[in-house]
Amino acid sequence: MADTLKLSEVEHVKQASAYLRGTLAQSLRNPISGALFPDDTHLIKFHGSYQQTDRDLDSERKRQKLEPLYSFMIRVRVPGGAASAQQWQRIDELADTYANGTIKLTTRQAFQFHGVLKRDLKSTIRGFNEALLDSIAGCGDVNRNVMCNPNPHESAVHGQVFAVATAISAHLTPRSTAYWELWLNGEQQPSPLPEKALSDNGQPTTDNSNEVEPIYGKTYLPRKFKIALALPPYNDTDIFANDIGLIAIEENGELLGFNVAAGGGLGMTFGMPETYPRLADLLGFVPADKAVDVCEKVVIIQRDWGNRENRKLSRLKYTLDRVGLPAFVAELEQRLGYKLAPARPYRFESSSDAFGWSGDAKGLSHLTLFIEGGRVRDTEAVTLKSALREIAGFHTGDFRLTGNQNLILANIEPRHRARIQAVLEAHNAWPATARQTALRRNSLACVALNTCSQAFAEAERYLPQLLDKLDTAIRAHGLENDGILLRMTGCPNGCARPYLGEIGLVGKAPGRYNLYLGASYAGERLNKLYREMLDEAGILRELTPLLADYARQRQPRERFGDFVLRQGYVQATTHGLDFHN
Structure with a gap:
């Protein structure tokens, strides 16, 4: 290990945390602020949550001499992306009761709540633990949600x-056992605790002197x-x-x-x-x-x-x-x-992802739905959240989250297939989304503004508007059914995997993005920087002729990322160390 004098701030916080406890209990009881004590903002990540502010309101609240509007994102682990219908119902209920009414499906097959106030953290976490889900190790310096092909x-x-x-x-x-002590009043969690963490009566103990x-x-x-x-x-x-x-x-x-x-x-x-x-x-x-x-x-x-x-x-x-x-x-x-x-x-x-219906040898059906930005909500055009709530009431199979922010209604019994199709049609959720361009269906976006503290620019809230304009060029050149991977993030941290996008847009300043090109469709090659600090007009100016050139000169079955390399628009990135060259 590094010299203790040179350790980063977070290392010292972890060292003194008594296995992730810190002063979180005191922070949660503090009625003076909607925020945690500074050290605890690092530790709560290990419990699956980030402290955030509504950056849209920061300036006005500062003018009024109010503290920022603090809230919390909670990331619920779903190993392999498979959740039951009952678990979906509970997540849906908690989103309405304690969060902002929406469910975010992440690029790591997890659920995210946004806008949870400090006073509601414990109720929210207890709520999904009762459905045999948890948020421990959803974030933090540990192994996070393990991903697996979901279909x-x-x-x-x-x-x-x-x-x-x-x-x-x-x-x-x-x-x-800190997670269970802080959020579940020390009650036994569904999975067995290690013996050393239990007291004589089989319950978790608050004595962590022998904990390892x-x-x-x-x-x-x-x-x-x-x-x-x-x-x-x-x-x-x-x-x-x-x-x-x-x-x-x-x-x-x-x-x-x-x-x-x-x-x-x-x-x-x-x-x-x-x-x-x-x-x-x-x-x-x-x-x-x-x-x-x-x-x-x-x-x-x-x-x-x-x-x-x-x-x-x-x-x-x-x-x-x-x-x-x-x-x-x-x-x-x-x-x-x-x-x-x-x-x-x-x-x-x-x-x-492969969208639409598929079947298996057991006679079960599976339906992969496109979820724009991974955000499950009701809009005037599509009442997706209501549709999925209705389906969860009778579906006997799974709700499977994909690594591309989409959702698979899996293991559908034959008697339920027509009913599920009818519910989705009634809510305009499917097959209407199947008529969208393949570019849109292959897009990813991180949350970015207004809640992510790292974001320099918009992503999830802005990408649909940009795609409306890019779709014009896509349709004009007959590319509406050609899958091109487009990923957008509000900062360079890579949460929506922008450097694996055949088209990658990474926020560098408000309304400005770096444009990357040339990743492989199979996820085996990074892209390369093509242009810097583009506004929307610049993005359209650069991509429109590229898409036209691709439509005219591509070889049979050639993917867009391979095409821009062959045409010399960018050089291939052969290794991470070569990324900036």
């Missing part, structure tokens, strides 16, 4: 892969950690953008194991070329029963080797580039006690 019809081994994803999630969940975190240690990881699993030919979880990516290898309907990739991550900081997005490197192959062990050992190496002095350089990608891939693999194999086998052949074709 059960895609492969006969989907269930086996999903089971591995949930096993990894459970194994890497922090063992501290066997994987994370007292100061947890240097920074957030992300894991995703994918089933070729679908890379709809963008596994190379994760600290660990597991590529399922199947043979004759059986899961053999996983190709293991490590070192992905997309965040960077403007003006710091030593920060960069990076895709994970393939390390080798492991049998399915070794996947949890491999993930644990990679996490522990990052715990021990990661940079704790500078949080901007603390992700696993920087650790791997600092020590070198051979040294990292050697350390991993030494800790595992065995060598990784060579990676097995595989092929990815797409990182997008």
Whole structure:
């Protein structure tokens, strides 16, 4: 570990937190402010929440000598993206009762609430825990929600892969009982607590003197950690953008194991070329029963080797580039006690979602719905939230969140298919959205303004307006059915994976964006900076002729990202270290 005198502020906060407790209990009871004490704003992330303000109102409230309008985002984990109809109903209810009435589906297959006041935090968290969901490790310097291909019809081994994803999630969940003490009055959570955390009567104890975190240690990881699993030919979880990516290898309907990739991550900081997005490197192959062990050992190496002095350089990608891939693999194999086998052949074709109806051998149906910006709400045109609430009242299958902010109504019984279709049609939620351009259906946007403190520019609120204008060019050139990956974020941190967009727009100032081009449709190549500081007119000016050129000169089945490389608009990014060149 780094010299304690050089540790970042957050490391000191974690060190003194008594396993994530800090003074959160006192902060929550403090009636003077809608905010937490400063140190607790770091610790609450481990409990799945961020303190935010409504930046639209900051200036006016300051003029009135009021504190900012503080509220909280809560991120609810959904390992592998699979939620029951009953869980959807509870999330819907809590969104109306305590949040802003909407549900955000994230790019990591999680639910997000926005606009929860401090006084309502405990009721909200208790509410979804009663539905066997939780927010522990939804944020913070730990492994976060484990992603997995969500559609059960895609492969006969989907269930086996999903089971591995949930096993990894459970194994890497922090063992501290602080979450249950603070939010659930010390009541036993649905999953068993480690024995050392229980008192003689089987209940969690508030005495943490003997508490340990066997994987994370007292100061947890240097920074957030992300894991995703994918089933070729679908890379709809963008596994190379994760600290660990597991590529399922199947043979004759059986899961053999996983190709293991490590070192992905997309965040960077403007003006710091030593920060960069990076895709994970393939390390080798492991049998399915070794996947949890491999993930644990990679996490522990990052715990021990990661940079704790500078949080901007603390992700696993920087650790791997600092020590070198051979040294990292050697350390991993030494800790595992065995060598990784060579990676097995595989092929990815797409990182997008396949919309519409599909079926499986069991006679069940699955419907993938486009959710613009991942925001489930009712508008004058589409009453989507009401439609899904009605469906949850009778649907016996799952609500599956995709890594592209969309939703799959999965495992639909034959007797319910026509009824679900009728409900969606009545609310204008499907198939009306199927008539939208493929560009729109393949778009992602982060929350950005008005609540994200990191955002320089709009994303989710603005992208639909920009797409209205881009759709004009798309339709004029006959590209309405051609999938092009477009991702927009309000800052360079990469939450909507903009550097894996064939078109990436990253906010740099209010109303201004950097334009990136040239990622691969299958999520296996980063894009490259094409133009800087474009306003809307500049974006349209640059993209309109590019789209026209693509329509005229593309080769058969050539994707847009490959086309702009072949035509020389940008040079290919071969590695994260090459991103800024």
